[in-house]
Amino acid sequence: MQKEQKNEELMDSIVSLCKRRGFIFQGSEIYGGLAGTWDYGPYGVALKNNIKALWWKRFVEGRDDMYGMDAAILMNPRTWEASGHVSGFADPLVECAKCKHRFRADQIPVENAKTNKCPDCDGKLGEARQFNMMFKTHVGAIEDASSVSYLRPETAQGMFVNFKNIIDTFHPRLPFGMAQIGKAFRNEIAPRDFLFRSREFEQMEIEYFVDPENWKDSFEHFLKEVHAFNKDIGLDAGKVHELEVPDNERAFYSKRTIDFEFDFPFGRSELYGLAYRTDYDLKKHSEFSTVDLSYYDDEAKKRFIPHCIEPSFGVDRSLLAVLSNAYTEDEMGGEKRTYLKLAPSVAPVKIAVFPLLKNKPELVKKAREIYAMLKKEFGAVEFDDNGNIGKRYRRQDEIGTPFCVTVDFETIEKSAGVTVRDRDTGKQERIKEGQELIDFLYKTIG
Ligand code: ATP
Numbered sequence: 001m002q003k004e005q006k007n008e009e010l011m012d013s014i015v016s017l018c019k020r021r022g023f024i025f026q027g028s029e030i031y032g033g034l035a036g037t038w039d040y041g042p043y044g045v046a047l048k049n050n051i052k053a054l055w056w057k058r059f060v061e062g063r064d065d066m067y068g069m070d071a072a073i074l075m076n077p078r079t080w081e082a083s084g085h086v087s088g089f090a091d092p093l094v095e096c097a098k099c100k101h102r103f104r105a106d107q108i109p110v111e112n113a114k115t116n117k118c119p120d121c122d123g124k125l126g127e128a129r130q131f132n133m134m135f136k137t138h139v140g141a142i143e144d145a146s147s148v149s150y151l152r153p154e155t156a157q158g159m160f161v162n163f164k165n166i167i168d169t170f171h172p173r174l175p176f177g178m179a180q181i182g183k184a185f186r187n188e189i190a191p192r193d194f195l196f197r198s199r200e201f202e203q204m205e206i207e208y209f210v211d212p213e214n215w216k217d218s219f220e221h222f223l224k225e226v227h228a229f230n231k232d233i234g235l236d237a238g239k240v241h242e243l244e245v246p247d248n249e250r251a252f253y254s255k256r257t258i259d260f261e262f263d264f265p266f267g268r269s270e271l272y273g274l275a276y277r278t279d280y281d282l283k284k285h286s287e288f289s290t291v292d293l294s295y296y297d298d299e300a301k302k303r304f305i306p307h308c309i310e311p312s313f314g315v316d317r318s319l320l321a322v323l324s325n326a327y328t329e330d331e332m333g334g335e336k337r338t339y340l341k342l343a344p345s346v347a348p349v350k351i352a353v354f355p356l357l358k359n360k361p362e363l364v365k366k367a368r369e370i371y372a373m374l375k376k377e378f379g380a381v382e383f384d385d386n387g388n389i390g391k392r393y394r395r396q397d398e399i400g401t402p403f404c405v406t407v408d409f410e411t412i413e414k415s416a417g418v419t420v421r422d423r424d425t426g427k428q429e430r431i432k433e434g435q436e437l438i439d440f441l442y443k444t445i446g
Contacts, residue, residue, distance in 0.1 A: 010265040014327050015194055017338065018044065021399050023323075023348075024195070036191030036199030038316070043399055046348035046380060048202075051318050052181050054232045054345060055204045058225070060179050066206070067166050069180040071158025074139060077149050079157050082288035083281065085134055089153060093131035093189050098123025104189045133186045135199075151185035156310060158182070159207045160281045163293055174295065174306055175218055177208035181315065193266050195316040202315035207281075209306035211297065215276055219256065222274055222311045226260055233318060234343025235325050239263040240271065253280035262321045271321055272313045279305040322346055326400060332426050333390075340400030341424060344445045349401040351381045351441060354392055356408040358385040367407040370418065370433055374405070377438055378445060397423055403441060407433075 018024040023044035027037030040048055060068045080086045092105035096118035105128040108119055116125045135151040138144075152158065159178040166178060181204045191197050210218045223242075230240050245257040254275045262271040282305045286293040296303045326340040344350060353371040355363035364385060375381040382401070384392050389406065396404050402423050410416035411433065418437065419428040431437050 007265040007267075010324075010327065011194065013329075013338070014265070014323055017327070017340075017398065018323070023047065023399075027200075036188055036197075038195055038198060043348040044319075047322070047342075047346055048315060048319055050346040050348070051233055051322065052202075052204065052315060055229060055313065056179075056181065058229055058232060059204075059206060065172070065176045067170060067172070067176065067178045069159055069162060069178050070182065071155070071162060071180060073152050073183060073185075074137075074149050075152060075157065075161065078288055079161060079285075080134065080150055082284045083157050083160075084284070085150075085153060086132075089134055090130040090132045091189055092128040094125045094128050096121060096123045096125055102189055107190065131187075131189060133188065135185045135187050152183075153186050154184050154312075155180050155182045155203045155205045156207060156281070156312070159205070160285050161289075163207075163209070163282060163285075164291060167295065174297065175208060175210040175214070177206050179204075179206045181205075193264070193269075195320040196264065196266075196269065198316065201317075204313040204315055206309075206311045208309040208311070209295075210309060211300075211304075212279070212307040215255075215307055215309060218309045219274070219276055222309060223258065226272060226274060226311060226313075229313075230260075232343075233322055233346050235262070235321055239321075239325060241268065251275070251277075253278055262317075262324075264320065265324055271317050272311065274309070274311045277308045277310050279307050281308060282306065337394055337397055339397035339423060342400035342402070344402045347380075347400045347402055349380050349382050349396070349399060350378050350403070350445050352392070352396045352401050352404045353381065353383050354389060354404060354406045355385050356389060356406055362412055363407050363409070366412060370405060370407060370437075374438070374441070378441065393421065393426075402445065405437070 021043060022041035025039045025041055026033040027039050028034045060066045093102055094105045094108070095102050099118060099121040101118065101120050103119065112119045117123070118125055134153050137149055137151060138147040139149045140147050159180060162178065166172065182202065183200060184203045185200050188197055188199050191199055208218055208222065227237065227240070230237070239262055241261045243259040243261050245259055250257045254277055257273060257275040259270045260272040260274070261268045282293045286305065293305060294303050295306050322342065323340070326342045328341045329336065329338050331337070351374055353367055353374060355367035357363055368383065371381060371383040384395070386392065393404055404421040406419045406421065408419065411418050417430045417432040420431050420440065421428045431440050
């Protein structure tokens, strides 16, 4: 119980830091919010972009067998009939007859499920019914059955429907993959746990096409690559766990699925998935569109529908994992401090530059020069002369800035260089402010 309470407090602290420091706000807050939506502020979007860029670098730019995509969010509704989402993308919903609150039947506490009592008011829960989670909309001016479309609930289908375009324009040989990052929408019955379960979120997905004879090699390869990516974004390996999804819980078309779970403050929960989806998707789209989506292997002289391995990552869940992993409270110089121990690769601000005192023009001038030089090299650099230096360090610690560079009197009077302070240890070292400083920072920031 105590642990649970502590974890709840930790989650509250993360949410409040995100709001206080301009990472993430409740969606449409001035109107009372919209459940399941979040707005990313300046530091949040920088952190998110860094995570996406590392993913793209590892899985697209860093390889020669991956084709990047950015497909439309609105798709021909036949897509979702073929994929099975129209008939099957549903969660079991129960409603309380008294307070009208709705719950996912598979997520209510066991006691309530047994007694059929509402977890909020003890009222009677109704029968479970299937609730389709796709957001419906209409395309064009006429709102009738023929104009119905959906906001995509996953990015994957945007790649399957472009499989033939990639084959025809690039003539790739198997194995090869398609990758994209984009928004997905799910009308979740009970959005919860901050970014963990929202109604609008982002995914980073890969559809990797293989000869079925070799699917295991590619599956093993991506298993390792997922862990390598977690390292890229600075997650502790000890907090990520593989869960082999048992036969009776896997989607019927999947022959193997591994969920990557993370120790979030609210418990161990799914971060990403890796699934062997067989030839299910391409076969279905072939059938529904009547377009041939087979592949001819001219070495093996055989024609077949490729099988697919799908590593699927949630951007927002990655970001929440990164934040939970980084959130630290300690004591420094006899004072309590809160800081984000972010990997420099994802930190929204890489370096902050300060003049020791705001009212000494020679310090400010020098600090501005160094700031301009570092900004040109590293981009995400901040200048700060607001408040005393201790306060500035704490402000930067709180947003996870790895280094603070300070111009003091010794910089000017003794040409002693600047001080560079390390976020985690608080230690400072003096470094000459030209190329030496740039080289030093490159070594750690990359
Ligand atoms: P869950 O079981 O938690 O609902 P899922 O198995 O339905 O997730 P997938 O359909 O495999 O999830 O989606 C791939 C990834 O997209 C997930 O691993 C997760 O990172 C992310 N994701 C899915 N649903 C949400 C959501 N509602 N909010 C934020 N991220 C999500």
